[in-house]
Amino acid sequence: MKALLSTAPGGPETLVLTDLPDPTPGKGEVVVAVRACGINYPDTLIIEDKYQFRPERPFAPGGEIAGAVEALGEGVTSLSVGQRVIAVPGWGGLAEKMVVRAEACVPFPDSVPFDEAAAFLLTYATSHHALKDRAKLAAGETLLVLGAAGGVGLAAIELGKAMGARVIAAVSSEEKAEFCKAHGADAAVVYPRGPFDDAGRKALGALFKEAVGPNGADVIYDPVGGDYSEAALRAIAWEGRHLVVGFPAGIPKLPLNLTLLKACQVVGVFWGAFAAREPKRHAANVRELFALYAAGKIKPEISERFPLARAGEAIARLARREALGKLVVTLGEAQ
Numbered sequence: 001m002k003a004l005l006s007t008a009p010g011g012p013e014t015l016v017l018t019d020l021p022d023p024t025p026g027k028g029e030v031v032v033a034v035r036a037c038g039i040n041y042p043d044t045l046i047i048e049d050k051y052q053f054r055p056e057r058p059f060a061p062g063g064e065i066a067g068a069v070e071a072l073g074e075g076v077t078s079l080s081v082g083q084r085v086i087a088v089p090g091w092g093g094l095a096e097k098m099v100v101r102a103e104a105c106v107p108f109p110d111s112v113p114f115d116e117a118a119a120f121l122l123t124y125a126t127s128h129h130a131l132k133d134r135a136k137l138a139a140g141e142t143l144l145v146l147g148a149a150g151g152v153g154l155a156a157i158e159l160g161k162a163m164g165a166r167v168i169a170a171v172s173s174e175e176k177a178e179f180c181k182a183h184g185a186d187a188a189v190v191y192p193r194g195p196f197d198d199a200g201r202k203a204l205g206a207l208f209k210e211a212v213g214p215n216g217a218d219v220i221y222d223p224v225g226g227d228y229s230e231a232a233l234r235a236i237a238w239e240g241r242h243l244v245v246g247f248p249a250g251i252p253k254l255p256l257n258l259t260l261l262k263a264c265q266v267v268g269v270f271w272g273a274f275a276a277r278e279p280k281r282h283a284a285n286v287r288e289l290f291a292l293y294a295a296g297k298i299k300p301e302i303s304e305r306f307p308l309a310r311a312g313e314a315i316a317r318l319a320r321r322e323a324l325g326k327l328v329v330t331l332g333e334a335q
Contacts, residue, residue, distance in 0.1 A: 003095035004056040006047045012312035025073030036118035037093040038064035039327040044319040062093025066117035119300035119326035126271040127155040141163025141218035149176035207229040208235035226250040240264040301325030
C-alpha cells in the first residue's frame with residue numbers, strides 16, 4: 001500500500017510518498033481501506049512537532065478518515081467486512097489502509113459519500129458538542145463565530161442556525177464573508193489580520209461589538225485565539241459563554257476582570273476527551289448529527305479534493321488559511 005509519511009520534522013514539502021506492507025489487525029482492531037481523509041489544522045502542526053501529540057516517526061498525518069472495513073482482528077464482533085465507517089485516529093489517515101480500534105469506528109449510512117463522511121465527524125461533532133453541551137445555545141440567542149469560513153466555523157454556523165440562533169460570522173476577507181452568508185450566517189464582519197498594537201486591539205473589539213449589536217453575543221465560538229479572543233470577549237453579553245476551541249493565532253491571555261464585569265463564562269471545548277470519557281452521550285450526539293444531515297440542515301462544504309500524492313498541497317493551503325470549508329484527500333474508489 002502507499003502512504004504519505006513524515007520522516008523528519010518540517011512542512012508539507014517534507015512528506016514522502018512511500019510503499020509499505022499492508023497492515024494486519026490485532027486483537028480488537030480492524031483494517032480500514034481508506035477512501036477519503038479530511039485535512040484539519042492539527043495536520044499542519046503534527047508534522048512540525050508542534051502538536052500536543054508527537055507520534056514516533058515515520059508516520060502518516062491525517063486524523064479523520066472514512067473507508068470500508070477490510071479485515072477483522074480477533075474478538076471483533078461489532079463490525080463486519082465491507083462496512084462503511086468513520087474514524088478520528090489523530091494521525092495515520094494519509095494511507096491506503098490503516099489499523100483502527102474497532103470501538104473507535106463509527107458506522108455511517110450508505111447515503112453519505114465517502115468524501116463527505118471524511119469531512120463530517122471532527123468538525124460537526126466538535127461544534128455540536130461545543131454549542132449543545134458546553135454553551136447550551138438556545139433559540140433566539142446571538143452566536144458570534146470566529147474563523148467562520150473554516151471547517152469547524154462553517155459547522156458552527158449551520159448548527160447554530162439549526163438550533164435557532166442568530167449567527168454572526170467573523171472572517172478575514174469579503175470573499176469569506178459572502179461564503180458564510182451563503183451557508184446560513186445572518187450577517188458577517190470582516191476583521192483585519194494581526195498582530196495588533198493596543199489601538200488595533202481596541203478597534204477590533206469595537207468592530208465585534210458593532211457586529212453583534214448592543215446586547216452582545218450570548219455565545220462566542222472561538223477556534224482562532226490570539227488577540228481575537230480578548231476582542232471578542234469584550235463583545236460578549238451579560239452571562240454569555242465564550243467557547244475556547246483552538247488557537248492557531250496563538251494562546252490568548254484574557255483579562256479576568258472582563259468575566260466579572262459581564263458575569264460571563266470562558267468554557268473549554270475538548271471534544272476528543274468528551275467522546276472518550278462519555279461514549280454514550282457522544283454516540284447520541286452523532287445520531288443527532290446524522291439526523292440533521294438527513295434532514296438537509298447540515299452538509300460538509302468540500303471546496304477541493306486532492307489525490308494522496310498531492311495531500312501535502314492540501315496541508316499547505318490549510319496552514320496558509322486559504323481554505324474555504326473542508327479540504328479532502330480521496331483514495332481508491334472515491335477518487
